[in-house]
Amino acid sequence: MAKSVVWEISMDKALSRAKSENKHVLLDFFNPG
């Protein structure tokens, strides 16, 4: 069981993974405060 969310930080890499793994992308725009 995954213990934490491991985020991609590159749009290009996320979309490349999405295509190869046939998944959607969860894009979280955040403010680090």
Next chain:
Amino acid sequence: MDAVTYPNEAVAEFVMTNLIPLRIQFDTQPHATDFHLKWTPTLITLDTDGVEHHRTVGFLAPEELIASLLLGMGKSCFELGRFEDAISFFNKIIDQRPKSHSTPEAVYLRGVATYKSTNDPKPLRLAYDKLKAEYADSEWTMRAQPYSLIG
């Protein structure tokens, strides 16, 4: 989100199993402009081509986030014409998370997706009946009201 929702084990498992999680700081260009970002947290479901299909703004508790993400994936499939896949996502919300804020929209869109995949209008009427019976105060019950005329 970082204090409550993302550390939740069910959320982490769901996200890592079903999605590619991508985090971008709110002022990163060109993405902030491309996605018309105005506030955080903004969560967007993208398809494999980077096209937006679902967006939420503001905090979501763990169970609400999972339901919202299922809705986003279902809407993506729906808008891409993959109606059977869309219905599968909507069923997971309706059957497993009947009390979530995403459920009325899932009921509505399941009815539409079923209609579009079968050309049978009865699922639209069934969606309205379920919305009226179980989610009477939802805006989706109002939006489905014309389907009450389907015999």
